[in-house]
Structures are given as structure tokens and as C-alpha cells.
Amino acid sequence: MRTSLTVEEALELVLAEARGELGVEVLPLKEAWGRVLAEDLAALVDHPDQDDTAIDGYACRQEDTLGASRESPVRLKVIGESPAGKPFGGRVGPKEAVAVYTGAPVPEGADAVIRVEDTRREGDEVLLFAPASPKDIRPKGDDLRRGEVYLKRGDLLSPGRLGLAAAMGHPRVKVFRRPRVGILTTGDEVVEPGEPLPYGGVYNSNAYSLLGLVWEAGGEPVLLGKVEDEPEKVLARLEGAGRLDLLLTSGGVSMGEYDVVRKVLEERGEVLFWKVKQQPGGPLLLARLGELPVLGLPGNPVSSMVTFFLYGRPFLFRLLQRTEPPYRALKARALTPFRGAPGKKVFRRGVLSFEGELVVRTTGNQSSGVLRSMAQGNALVVIPPDRDVQEGQEVEAIPLTFVL
Template identity: 60%
Template sequence: MRQNIGVEDALKTLLEHASPLEALEQVPLPSAFGRVLGADLLSKVNHPDDDDSSLDGYACREADARSAAVGSPVKLRVVGSSPAGKPFQGTLGAGEAVQIFTGAPIPKGADSIVRVEDTLREGEYVWLMRPAGNSEIRHKGDDLRAGQTYLRRGEVLTAGRVGLAAAMGYPEVPVLVRPRVGILATGDEVVEPGQTLPYGGVYNSNSYALAGLVQDAGGEPVLLGKVSDSIDGLRGQLLRAGQLELLLTAGGVSMGEHDIVRQMLEREGEILFWKVKIQPGGPFLFARWGGMPLMGLPGNPVSAMVIFLLFGRPFLFKLLSRTDPPLSTRKAIADTPFAANPTKQAYRRGILSWKNGHYHVSSTGNQSSGVLRSMVEGNALVVLPAGVSASAGDAVEVVLLPN
């Protein structure tokens, strides 16, 4: 068992044990938002499917309207109308115009458009106050060409991508099946919200915070409740969990006699590493139990969340073959001091803002790993290498908290 390893070493080891999933399912477009696309999609259609108008106006021949001016308008006979969905069926001749609306195909015989603002209608005739042009014509396939790939496997289906899939002609899309992630709290002191809190007890915040982080990363959280400080109880709870792509435990990974997760894994599993040179979350453990990857997170709520963000989120991204980075970073100017840890890489909670053309970051205050509200008040983690502090005015690297 490897102990006290660095952050990069720990992440590398984790990702080596994350095997990308292959299972797909078809979901209708209303259910596709936020899912990960499971296959490349090529367009079934051209869009537009013919040359069309990008505005309301009059379609005509450029040669007929070339001399039009405010003081010398050109008069054309209006021979029809072409709204979107009901295109003009005839062929436009010399001296003629068709009233056209945004999205309607350009009539046969026409090659230019005059904006309605530059015209004056008079019965069956229209006066053009400006020359006609073709810059407002959207050509066939300008947006999409049939047979060309526009969406690719591993992309998260944002609102724009779902809309694009619809425009390409897909009523449903193939997506990666969400990895099932078990979440188990440990400890006799842990009590479910809503129950009477006994002396020395603490409400189970970890399970629900982690469930939100798992869902945000593309996984399906499976809440397994909590187990008391009993190895037999822990084992039984895990056996009842069913097939999981990852198991998260909160608590029970430190050095005490009640740290049952570590004890059970030492006897029955394979611990790949235990303890990482990181603050918060140093007791972090990664193992395999019955072939299942298991991340033993510390029990302090901030530690559990930070460790999942830095390690669990990239793990799920790899399972889903996501093409976007799991975390985003920025360079910022520290507006308050941030204290170093002498031997560990520290992640301090901060409030990131944009001021005077630069990102600035200030501390959320108390950096204890038990101050959960700092994960609400803050929106970033300030990264400090071991032994390196930051004074006000220093440039620092920050990791953005998702959402």
C-alpha cells in the first residue's frame, strides 16, 4: 500500500483504474439535456434546405433595382407573397417583386432582396428606395450540410447541442448510460436530517452534497444511507448495493480504531493508496473491493467535497469519455492572504470576482474543513503548493467550483 503520495500521482493512479463505459441508451430530446453523447451525429438535412431570406422585404432581380434611391425610387409590380412555410410557387419576371418574409425560400427568378424598411407599398406596386442586394440571402446548407458531422461522442448535450440535434432531424439521441455511484456515510454519530439530533451527533450532509456533485459530473447517485462503526455492517451494506461503477464512502478512512472502511479494505480489498499530500482531505483512500473502485473520502464535509471535485469528478469524466475538462482554472490576484501548509498542497476556499480587467480572489474566512457554508459562500479554490503562502497582491491559481 502506497502512502503519503502527491496530488498528481494520486490522480494518475485513479485514472488508470477508470475504464470508459460503452453502454448506450436512446433518450428523447426533452430528456437529453446534460447527458453525454454516445456517438457522432451527422446531419440528416441541409439547413436551410434552399436559399432563403434572413429578413422581411421584397425579393426581386438585382438588375431591376440597381438604380433605386430615395430621390429616384424604382417601381415594381408585386406578383405574390412568400411567407415561411408557404413559399411562392411561380417564377418572378422582369419588373416584378414578391413580398418575402424571414425564412422563406427565394422565389425562382429572383436574386436579391430589399428590406421592407427601404420600400413603400402602393397597392399592387412597391417603390424601392435602395438598391437590392444578395447579402441578406442565406444560401442552402449555410448552417448544416446533410451527411456532415456536427456533434461528437463525449460532448455534453448543452441546450445549444440539443437544439442542433433537433435541427439535424433527430427526435432522440444515443447517450452514455450514467455510471452508478454508490454513496455511503459511516459513523455512529451520523444522523439523518429530520431526526432528533442526539448529544454528539451530526446530520448527514455528506451524502446529499456528494449526490449533487455526482449528478453534476454526469453520474447517477445511489444513496446507501449510513452504516455504524461495524465492519460486518459495512460489508453487508456494500453487498446489498448491487452493481456500481464507483463507490464513495464518507468517513472511516483515518487511523482510529473506529475507521472501519480502511480496516475492512486492509483485510478484504486492495488499497492502491492511502493518504495524499493535500489539505483538506489528507486521509483520502483509493482501493478496489470485489473488483469495484472505491474512494474513501474523509468525514469532514468540506474535505469530502473538495476531494470528490479534484479526484472523483475527473474519474467520472473518464468513465463517460467526456471531451470537456473536468475543472477550469484561472489566474487571479489575491485580495487577502492565503496561508500555506508546510508539507501539503493546499486548496483554500475563495470568492472569485472580476474587477478592473482582472480576476481577484478573497478568502471565505475560516478555512476549517468543518465549515461547510464556505462551499456556498465561495466559488473557487486557491491552489497553494506545499510551503507556499500568498500575500495580498500576489498572483495565484484558482480552480473554479462547478456551477
């Protein structure tokens, strides 16, 4: 078992365990939002499928409109109209125009469009107060060309990508199965919300924080409840977890007499590493129980969320073959000081905002037991080992993407 790893070393080992093959399912588009594509998608059609107009106005021949102005308008005969879905079937000849509406095909013979704001209709004629222009004509295939790939295997189907899949003509898509992630909370002191809170007890917040994090990272959370700090009960719950792609335990991985998760995994599984040189979340553990990867998260609420974000989220992204990185670091100016720690990389909770530039300020109390810092904050401020950050200095901030 390796111990006292750097953050980078620990992440490398975690990602190496994300080697399972996820199944594939076919979903209608209406059910595919938030899923990850399991195949490249090529356009089945051109879009637009003909030259069309980007504005409301009149289609005509540009040469007939040269020199048109407010002082010297050009008069054209209107021979029809072309609304979207009902194209004009004739041909535009000299000194003629067709009323067109956004998205409508440009009639044959026309090579320019004049916006309606620069015209005045007079019966079956239209006065043009400016020259017509071809720049408001969208050429065939301007957006999509049949046969070209616009969405890649591993792309998350965001609203924009879901709409793009529809525009390409796909009624259904192949997506990866959501990884099943078990969430097991340990601790004699833990009770479920709604139950009477005994003296010294705490409500099971970790299970629900992790549930949200797993969903947000593309997984399917499986709540396994809470188990007491007894090795036999912990082992029975771990072995009875069912088919999972990842198991998260919360608590029981530190150095105390009742931190039994680590002891059970050492005896019945294989512990790959324990303890990372970071704050919060130092007692993180990675193990295997048979073929099942297990991430042993610390019990403190902030530590549990931060370690999942830094390690569990990348694990799920790797399983899902996501094209995007699990998180990105930005440069921001610190509006408040942030304290570091000797020999450890530190992740403080901050509020990131744009105030003429990216700035970040502390959420206040940075104790790993203060869960409200994860509710109020929207970023992790990264502080290298053995240094503090002073007000006005540039820092690295990782946006917490689950915060809107």
C-alpha cells in the same frame, strides 16, 4: 499500498481505475438532456435546405436596385409573398419583388433582399430607399450539410446540442448509461436530517452534497444510508452495495481508532493509495473491493466535496468518455490573501467574478468543517506547496461548475 502522493499522482491512479464499459441506451430527444452521446451524429438534412432570407423584407434582383436612396427611391412591383413554410411558387422578373419573411425560401430569379425598414409599401408596389443586398441571403447548407458530423461520441447533450440534434433530424439518440455511484456515510455521530440531533451529533450533509455532485457529473447516485463505526457492519454494507460502477464512502479513512473504513478495505480489498499531499482532503483513499473501485472520502464536509470534485468527477468523465475536461483552471487576480501550506497543494474556496478582469476573493473561514464556504463560493483557488498568495497577485482558480 502507496501513500503521501501528489495530487497529480493520485489523479493518475484514480483515472486508471475508470476502465469499466458502460452500456448504451436509446432515448427520445425529450429525455436526453444532460446525457452523453454514445455515437457520432451526422446531419440527415441540409439546413437550410434551400437559400433563405435572414430578414423580413423584399426579395428582388440586385441590379434593379442599384443607386436607390432616400432622395431617389426605386419602385418595384410586388407580385406575391413568401412566408416561412409557404414559399412563393413563381419567378421574380425585372422590376419585380416578393415580400419575404425571416426563414422563407428566396424565390427563383431573386438574388438579393432589402430589409423592410428601408422600404415603403404603396399598394401593389414598394419603394426602396437603399440597394438590395445578397448578404442577407443564407445559402443552402449554411448551417448544416447532410452527412457531416456535428456532434461527437462523448459530447454532453447541453440545450444547444440537444437543439442541434433535432435540427439535424434525429428524433432519438444513443447515450451512455449513467454510471451508478453508491454513497455510503459512516460515523456513530451521523444522523439523518429531521431526526433528533443528539449531543455531539451531526446531520448527514455529505450524502446530499455528494448526491448533487454525482448527478452534476453525469452519474446516478445510489444512497446507501449511514453505517456505524463497526468493522462488521461496514463490511456488510460495502459487500451488499449491489451493482455499482463506483462506491463513495464518507468518513472513516483517517488515522483515528474509529476510522474503520480504511482498515476494512485493507483487510478485505486492495488499497491502492492512502493520503494525498493536499489541503483539504489529505486522507483520501483509493481501493478495490473485488472489481468495484472505492473512493474513500474524508468525513469533513468541505474535504468530501473537494476530493470528489478533483477525483470522483474526473473518474466519471473518463467512464462516460466525455469530450470536455472535468474542470478548467483560469487565471484571476486575488482581491484577498490566500494562505498556503508547507509541502501541500492547497485548494481554498473563493468567489470568482468579472470586474473588468477576472478576480477572486476568499469566502472567509477556510476550515474543512465550514460547509457554507462551498455554498457561497464558486471556485477553488489553487495554491502550490510552500507559498502564500498576497492581495493583487495572479492565482489559478478552478470554477466549480455545479455553482450557477
